[in-house]
Every structure is written in structure tokens, then in C-alpha cells.
Amino acid sequence: MQKEIDEGIMEEKVSVLAERPRRRPSAVVVSRRAWLAVRIVAVVASVLLLLLAVALTALVVIKTTPPYCSDGLGNSGRDLANPGLFNDLTPSEMVKVRDYLLSQPRLGLTPYDQASVNSSYIYMMTLMVPLKTSVLMYQVGQDRKPQRAAKVIIYRGDSFPPKVEEYLVGPLPNIKYHRMVTSPVYRRVPIPFSSRPVDAIERAEIKAYLSIATEPLHNLFRESYGLKYNNCTPSIDCLIFEDFAPRGTESGERLTWFWAYRDTEGYYLHPLGFAIQIDHLSVDPSEWMVTRVVYNGQLFYEVEDLAERYADGTIRKIKPVMDNVDAQFSTYKRRGHHTFDTPLRGPRLIEPDGHRYSINDQYVTYFGWSFNFHMRTDMGLQIVDVYFQSEKVAYEISLQDITAFYSGYSPETSWLGLYGVSWLLGASSYELVPGVDCSATASFFNAYHFVNTDTPVLYKNSICIFEQNSGLPLRRHHANKRGGKFDSYGGLVSTSLVVRTAISLWSCDYIVDYIFHLDGTIELKIALTGYVQASYDLGTNRPYGNRLHESANGNLHQLHESANGNLHQHLFHWKIDLDIESPINRYQTLDFKTETKISFWYEGSINKTQLKFDSSIKHDEKSAKVPFNFDRPQHHIIYNNRAYNRYGTYRAYRIINEAKSKFLLENATVTRAASWARYQMAVTKYKDTEDSSSSIYAQGDPYDPVVDFSRFLEDNDTIVDTDLIVWVTSGVYHVPHAEDVPSTSTAANQCRIFLTPYNFLNHCPSMAVSDALRVKRGDGVENDSKEGSKSNLVFETFGTESGEPKCYQKETSIKTFKGDIEKVL
Numbered sequence: 165m166q167k168e169i170d171e172g173i174m175e176e177k178v179s180v181l182a183e184r185p186r187r188r189p190s191a192v193v194v195s196r197r198a199w200l201a202v203r204i205v206a207v208v209a210s211v212l213l214l215l216l217a218v219a220l221t222a223l224v225v226i227k228t229t230p231p232y233c234s235d236g237l238g239n240s241g242r243d244l245a246n247p248g249l250f251n252d253l254t255p256s257e258m259v260k261v262r263d264y265l266l267s268q269p270r271l272g273l274t275p276y277d278q279a280s281v282n283s284s285y286i287y288m289m290t291l292m293v294p295l296k297t298s299v300l301m302y303q304v305g306q307d308r309k310p311q312r313a314a315k316v317i318i319y320r321g322d323s324f325p326p327k328v329e330e331y332l333v334g335p336l337p338n339i340k341y342h343r344m345v346t347s348p349v350y351r352r353v354p355i356p357f358s359s360r361p362v363d364a365i366e367r368a369e370i371k372a373y374l375s376i377a378t379e380p381l382h383n384l385f386r387e388s389y390g391l392k393y394n395n396c397t398p399s400i401d402c403l404i405f406e407d408f409a410p411r412g413t414e415s416g417e418r419l420t421w422f423w424a425y426r427d428t429e430g431y432y433l434h435p436l437g438f439a440i441q442i443d444h445l446s447v448d449p450s451e452w453m454v455t456r457v458v459y460n461g462q463l464f465y466e467v468e469d470l471a472e473r474y475a476d477g478t479i480r481k482i483k484p485v486m487d488n489v490d491a492q493f494s495t496y497k498r499r500g501h502h503t504f505d506t507p508l509r510g511p512r513l514i515e516p517d518g519h520r521y522s523i524n525d526q527y528v529t530y531f532g533w534s535f536n537f538h539m540r541t542d543m544g545l546q547i548v549d550v551y552f553q554s555e556k557v558a559y560e561i562s563l564q565d566i567t568a569f570y571s572g573y574s575p576e577t578s579w580l581g582l583y584g585v586s587w588l589l590g591a592s593s594y595e596l597v598p599g600v601d602c603s604a605t606a607s608f609f610n611a612y613h614f615v616n617t618d619t620p621v622l623y624k625n626s627i628c629i630f631e632q633n634s635g636l637p638l639r640r641h642h643a644n645k646r647g648g649k650f651d652s653y654g655g656l657v658s659t660s661l662v663v664r665t666a667i668s669l670w671s672c673d674y675i676v677d678y679i680f681h682l683d684g685t686i687e688l689k690i691a692l693t694g695y696v697q698a699s700y701d702l703g704t705n706r707p708y709g710n711r712l713h714e715s716a717n718g719n720l721h722q723l724h725e726s727a728n729g730n731l732h733q734h735l736f737h738w739k740i741d742l743d744i745e746s747p748i749n750r751y752q753t754l755d756f757k758t759e760t761k762i763s764f765w766y767e768g769s770i771n772k773t774q775l776k777f778d779s780s781i782k783h784d785e786k787s788a789k790v791p792f793n794f795d796r797p798q799h800h801i802i803y804n805n806r807a808y809n810r811y812g813t814y815r816a817y818r819i820i821n822e823a824k825s826k827f828l829l830e831n832a833t834v835t836r837a838a839s840w841a842r843y844q845m846a847v848t849k850y851k852d853t854e855d856s857s858s859s860i861y862a863q864g865d866p867y868d869p870v871v872d873f874s875r876f877l878e879d880n881d882t883i884v885d886t887d888l889i890v891w892v893t894s895g896v897y898h899v900p901h902a903e904d905v906p907s908t909s910t911a912a913n914q915c916r917i918f919l920t921p922y923n924f925l926n927h928c929p930s931m932a933v934s935d936a937l938r939v940k941r942g943d944g945v946e947n948d949s950k951e952g953s954k955s956n957l958v959f960e961t962f963g964t965e966s967g968e969p970k971c972y973q974k975e976t977s978i979k980t981f982k983g984d985i986e987k988v989l
């Protein structure tokens with residue numbers, strides 16, 4: 165109705181306008197030329213008006229839309245042309261190493277794309293970080309810059325017996341030598357072929373083998389699960405096999421269980437209760453054989469036996485039903501109580517003055533911190549050469565291994581014990597998603613790996629660095645008089661620099677953070693997420709965990725598809741090479757106890773019981789092993805006996821392990837390659853050879869490991885006033901529960917270790933931060949009669965701009981995500 169009326173008025177107006185010219189008298193005759201001039205002026209005027217309008221609009225937009233915040237301090241990106249001391253191998257260096265080695269006739273290497281298990285070929289190459297002594301000499305100007313070299317792992321399937329060799333190839337980029345190197349800490353020389361990680365070449369042969377070996381089971385797969393292994397359609401009717409380790413129950417075996425899963429999103433939660441064990445020790449796949457097959461809780465030694473007995477119906481059959489809607493329980497599709505959700509975006513980070521950290525290639529500085537990061541293909545991201553306020557703190561901080569030891573009844577779970585480093589923590593650190601995995605404002609870095617490949621492989625945006633606001637004050641105090649009258653306030657929000665990678669191993673994801681705080685603290689954190697590895701639940705696995713799912717029409721007394729989450733312990737090992745002002749340090753514990761003493765102030769009549777500590781210097785490696793002991797509270801201090809702070813106290817850093825996890829499996833044979841887990845902490849004398857507590861060979865033979873960390877302590881070196889390495893173990897027990905579906909959440913699953921200054925400085929270094937706040941009374945004199953008056957408060961912000969940001973933060977879009985790794989060159 166309203167609309168009609170409006171339209172009526174409009175029509176009237178239009179008709180009035182239209183009539184006007186007709187009424188105007190046309191007494192004045194205008195010359196054509198003048199008319200033209202008038203028209204030109206009119207056109208020019210309207211163009212000018214239009215321009216003015218555009219300019220005005222632009223001005224309004226500019227005035228009301230804040231600009232992008234400045235970039236802040238610099239970020240030069242990676243300089244692949246001039247790699248620094250700790251920088252990873254560049255793609256062109258990798259190609260040079262590959263071409264050099266392939267051109268050495270005496271090495272007899274086959275190019276990767278033509279290699280098979282029975283050839284000699286390059287498995288992996290990674291930077292050989294120069295020896296610490298030569299780096300330190302170079303840094304004080306007493307030696308030339310150490311040359312760059314690559315460490316190359318070569319699989320020799322064509323030698324007899326087959327073996328693994330490690331070579332040093334250098335100097336880069338103009339290669340002149342290659343030398344076979346044997347680490348003195350390797351207990352097995354030559355490195356046994358059976359302890360090598362399964363690589364892509366062997367994996368392809370295994371897939372082909374499984375394809376043929378399981379052919380007689382075509383009918384069983386189709387009838388039991390509605391799935392096929394050969395000629396299937398991915399995500400529709402495929403049965404997939406995943407291999408688990410260790411590969412056998414004794415040293416020297418290569419017997420791998422392959423578990424069958426339904427190929428669907430979150431397949432880890434869809435075990436089918438079928439497993440096949442293959443002996444693939446021989447370099448000749450024609451000698452491989454099936455050693456065991458398990459179907460629905462029944463054990464067979466030959467595929468044909470199972471197939472026959474299935475056909476004549478003499479075994480317990482299974483027919484789990486899984487409808488497509490029900491199968492979505494394992495996906496990341498949204499579900500649950502939508503009513504509790506607020507469909508709004510969550511908070512995000514803003515850096516109103518741009519990044520406060522700077523990155524020059526792989527060298528980072530942030531509020532007094534400086535360090536390098538580098539990516540090892542086997543052990544993942546490491547931090548080296550750490551300084552705080554120009555003082556040396558640590559030479560290396562690095563993750564060494566991630567293990568998980570499982571329990572269960574079923575054939576797979578009962579022997580499951582995983583060593584992450586053998587599955588390559590670095591080459592399993594995939595692309596990070598801006599805004600989810602890291603702040604969208606983060607700086608992202610690519611990594612390059614040369615493993616399972618004929619050419620370098622780009623891992624885009626697999627490392628991120630960002631400054632975060634923890635939402636918690638680093639320090640604050642509200643000073644008030646009794647009665648609550650305000651006196652003064654001081655505070656500083658806790659911001660810190662995060663260097664992050666996320667490792668995806670099998671079903672699990674481990675978010676690994678190195679965090680640098682304003683107070684001189686370094687935090688090492690692993691947050692667990694991803695899927696749990698479920699086992700097929702016949703009831704026999706139930707004492708070891710919780711049932712995670714049951715197919716919709718399942719009935720407890722009927723055979724059906726259901727998944728159990730089995731108990732396991734995750735353990736993480738860290739190497740911390742602290743150098744407090746110099747490499748020459750000591751290790752001391754403060755041992756807490758109680759004392760009961762007559763109190764002098766009460767005329768000797770009253771006893772006071774209180775805590776005290778005795779400090780004790782650890783003289784040798786054997787007394788520097790810290791077993792899990794709740795009854796003996798201790799602080800662990802690494803100090804420099806020749807460096808003092810202003811008060812004459814030794815400069816030190818304290819090590820705090822927030823995620824102690826008692827290791828009960830120390831006598832289990834499968835954990836021998838994780839002998840480090842026996843100690844919460846151990847301190848050893850630095851040795852170039854004792855570079856890592858684990859190795860890529862851990863998984864292949866955990867029973868007689870190539871590297872056994874406990875031997876590092878065996879020589880019982882003196883550790884007073886020498887270069888010390890602190891090895892720290894953290895971990896968690898994990899009993900998967902219903903809320904682990906589809907994924908474990910990080911909230912309650914974080915393992916943290918702190919390295920915090922302990923008399924290293926004279927006061928809290930965060931006092932130097934200008935972004936702090938101090939509030940006090942302006943008149944300097946307390947005036948009780950000015951009750952409730954705020955006018956005289958003075959806000960000190962030490963020069964940093966306060967107030968709302970006047971800019972937009974530039975963010976990296978989710979759309980930059982690609983997911984795939986990519987061959988380069």
C-alpha cells in the first residue's frame with residue numbers, strides 16, 4: 165500500500181518536471197556557438213563535480229577504513245643462495261650431492277626412480293651440522309667458517325649381506341669428497357639392513373605383494389566387509405592396509421603386521437579385525453611370505469587355509485554392518501548440540517605496530533632473544549645457538565624422539581611400540597594452516613627434504629613463527645591499603661614468540677612448540693591431537709581401554725563393527741645443551757627436606773618445623789641420572805661456577821619438567837631403543853659423537869638398538885666444570901575415551917618443559933619492556949579526604965603507544981593452503 169502511494173507521488177513530480185520547459189518563454193535567441201560553449205562548460209563542470217565526488221568518497225573511505233598495520237621489524241625470508249652455518253640443505257645443494265654421488269662409479273648407486281629393494285641407492289640426505297668446537301672457534305674468530313657438508317644415508321640392498329651406510333659429502337657447494345662415516349656410538353656396525361626404516365620403494369613392493377597375497381580372500385573381504393583390496397573405488401569400497409611396528413619380536417626380524425581398515429575419513433577408527441603378517445626381510449620380494457593371518461579373532465598361518473575354511477564355513481564369520489550415515493562418526497563433519505554454539509568468529513591476534521620479531525633467513529631475534537632454527541629430516545625442527553640479552557644460554561635445544569608403547573590383546577596392539585624418529589619427524593611436519601594451526605599473522609617458512617625421492621621435495625609453510633598474547637599478565641600487582649583503598653598498580657601482558665611445527669605420524673598429530681618468553685624463560689611444549697589408533701573390539705581389548713564406537717545397528721551379542729581405544733604411553737625426549745655464559749657448567753640439585761628447630765625468638769621452648777634445602781653438585785654422569793621420584797622434591801640447576809650476577813650468586817638456568825611420566829616399561833624388550841625413558845632427566849658431558857639419543861634405526865630393531873642412550877652414561881664421565889647436555893623425558897599415559905572421537909583435544913594433553921633463568925640476571929628482564937603499564941596517584945601524597953577521586957591517577961606506559969589500534973592486521977588467507985608436498989628442480 166505504502167509503495168503504491170509513493171509511486172503515485174513520483175509520477176506527479178515527473179510530470180511537473182516534464183512540463184516545465186514547455187511553459188518557459190523562448191524570447192532570447194542564443195547563438196549556436198554560445199550554446200556550444202555553454203554545453204562544454206556544463207560537461208566540464210559535471211566531470212569536475214564527478215571527480216570531486218569520487219575524491220570526497222575516497223577521502224571518507226580512507227578516513228574511516230584503517231590501513232594495514234605496518235610490517236614491523238624485518239623478515240627477509242629464506243636466502244637459498246647463501247646458506248648460513250646452521251641453515252638446512254638448499255634444494256640446489258641436494259641436487260649437487262645427488263649428482264655427485266651418482267657420478268661416483270665406485271659407489272655403484274642406482275638412481276632412485278630405477279631402484280628396487282635389491283639396489284644401492286640414496287635413501288635420505290640432511291645437513292651435517294658442523295661440530296660444536298669448530299662453530300665456537302669460528303664465532304670467536306679463531307677459525308675459518310666451517311664448511312658445509314651433507315650426511316647421506318645409503319641403502320645397500322645389493323651387497324652381501326645387505327646393509328646401510330652413512331656418508332659425509334662436502335664441501336658444499338663445490339663437492340670434493342665423500343667419506344663413509346661410522347658414528348662411534350653406533351652399537352651395530354655395519355648398520356643392519358633389517359633396522360632401516362621402510363622406505364617408499366619397499367612400501368611399493370609390499371603393496372604389490374599384498375595385492376597378490378590377499379587375492380584368495382577377495383570373497384571374504386566382499387562378504388564380510390563389503391570391501392575390496394584390488395580394483396576398488398577409493399572412499400567407497402576400499403579396504404586399506406596400514407603397517408605397524410616393531411617388525412617382529414626379536415632382533416633381526418622384519419615381520420610386519422598390516423591392519424585392515426575401511427577407507428573412509430578418519431579410517432583409524434574403522435579397524436576391521438583383519439590383520440596379515442608378512443616376512444619381508446629378504447631383498448628379493450619373491451622370498452617374502454605371509455607368516456600369520458588373523459580374521460575375527462582366529463589365527464591362521466596361510467592365506468589359503470583361511471580362504472578354504474571361510475569357504476566351507478568351518479570358522480566364525482563376521483558381517484559388520486556400517487551404514488554411510490553412521491560411518492560419519494569418524495569425520496570432522498559438524499555435529500552435536502548446535503544450540504550451545506554462538507555462530508560468531510573467535511578472537512584473533514592483532515599486532516598494531518607490526519611484528520616485534522625479526523627474521524633473517526633462519527636467524528630470529530625477539531626482545532633480547534636470538535637463535536637459529538633448522539629442520540632435520542629425521543628429528544624435526546631444532547633450535548641452535550640461543551642468546552638472551554647478548555648472553556649465551558644454549559647451544560642446542562631439540563626434540564630427539566617421540567614414542568608410544570601400546571597394550572592390548574589383539575595381535576597388532578599387543579606388539580605395538582612406535583618410534584617416531586624412524587618415521588621421520590621432520591619429513592612428517594606438513595603444511596600449517598594460517599588462522600588455525602598458527603596465528604594468521606604468523607611468518608611461515610618452507611622446508612625442503614630429500615628422502616624417498618629422486619629430487620628435493622618442498623614442504624610449503626611447514627614452520628611458523630608468531631608472537632602470541634597469552635591473555636595472562638606476565639606480572640601484575642594491585643597494591644592497596646587495608647580496606648581496599650587503591651595505592652598503585654603495575655602490570656605487563658605475557659607475550660611470547662612461538663616457533664611451531666606440527667608432526668603428523670600415523671593417526672596422531674603432535675604440535676611441537678619452542679616458546680621464548682619475555683622473562684628469559686624458554687618453554688618446550690608438545691600438544692597431542694589427531695586420531696587415536698583404534699583396535700577391533702571383540703571384547704578382548706576392552707580391559708586395555710574404552711569402546712569408542714559401535715556401528716549403529718550393532719548388538720552386543722552379535723558380531724558387528726566396533727572400535728576400542730587401547731592404553732598407551734606417549735614419551736618425548738629432549739636434548740638441551742645449555743651453555744650458561746660459556747660451555748663450562750655444573751649441575752646442582754636443591755634437595756628439599758624438613759628441619760625441626762628450636763625457635764630462638766620464643767625462649768627455646770617451641771619447635772618450628774619448616775622446609776629447607778641442601779644443594780648438591782653432581783660430579784659424574786651416573787649420579788646425574790634422575791629417576792622418577794615423587795618422594796624427593798628437587799630443583800635442577802645448571803650453573804656457571806665462574807659467572808656471577810651482581811649479588812655474587814652463580815648465574816644459572818633451572819630446568820622444570822611439568823610433564824613427568826613414570827616409565828613402568830623399563831624392562832620390556834620393545835623399549836630398549838628408548839632407554840632414555842628410564843630417566844626423567846640425565847646430564848652427560850658433551851661429546852660430538854653423542855649427537856642424538858635415538859636414531860632412524862630405532863624402530864627397525866628396538867631389541868638390539870643401533871643407538872642405546874643408557875650407554876652415554878656408562879662411562880661415568882666427570883661432569884663438573886665441563887660442557888653439559890641435559891636430556892629430559894616427558895610424557896603422558898593415554899587411555900582413549902569417547903571424547904577422543906573423532907580427535908584427541910589439546911586442552912588437557914600438553915607436555916611442557918621450562919628452562920627458566922635462575923640468578924642469571926639481576927632482576928626480571930621483562931622490566932625492560934616498554935609496553936608495560938604503571939598506575940599511581942598523581943599527587944604523590946595520599947589524601948584520605950579525596951575519597952573515590954580518580955582524577956589524580958597517573959598512567960605510565962613508557963613510550964609505547966596505547967589505545968585502540970588504528971590499522972587492520974594483514975593475515976595469510978586459508979586459501980593459500982595447498983596440502984600436498986611438491987617435488988622441486
Ligand SMILES: *[C@@H]1O[C@H](CO)[C@@H](O)[C@H](O)[C@H]1NC(C)=O
Binds near residue numbers: 280281282448449
Ligand atoms: C632385483 O629386484 C628386481 C625387482 O624386484 C628384479 O627384477 C631383479 O631381477 C632383481 N635383481 C637381482 C640381481 O636380484
Ligand SMILES: *[C@@H]1O[C@H](CO)[C@@H](O)[C@H](O)[C@H]1NC(C)=O
Binds near residue numbers: 760761762769
Ligand atoms: C624440639 O625438637 C627436638 C628435636 O626433635 C626435641 O629434642 C625437643 O624435645 C623438642 N622440644 C620441644 C619443646 O618440643
Ligand SMILES: *[C@@H]1O[C@H](CO)[C@@H](O)[C@H](O)[C@H]1NC(C)=O
Binds near residue numbers: 827828831
Ligand atoms: C626392572 O628390572 C629390575 C631388575 O630386575 C628391577 O629392579 C626393576 O624393579 C624392574 N622395573 C620395573 C618397573 O618393574
Ligand SMILES: *[C@@H]1O[C@H](CO)[C@@H](O)[C@H](O)[C@H]1NC(C)=O
Binds near residue numbers: 786787
Ligand atoms: C662414577 O665416578 C665417580 C668418580 O669418578 C665414582 O666416585 C663413582 O663411584 C662412579 N659411579 C659408579 C656408579 O661407578
Ligand SMILES: *[C@@H]1O[C@H](CO)[C@@H](O)[C@H](O)[C@H]1NC(C)=O
Binds near residue numbers: 947949950
Ligand atoms: C585533600 O583533599 C581535600 C579535598 O579535595 C583538599 O581540601 C585538601 O587540601 C587535600 N589535602 C592535601 C594534603 O592535598
Ligand SMILES: [Cu+2]
Binds near residue numbers: 734898
Ligand atoms: Cu595417545
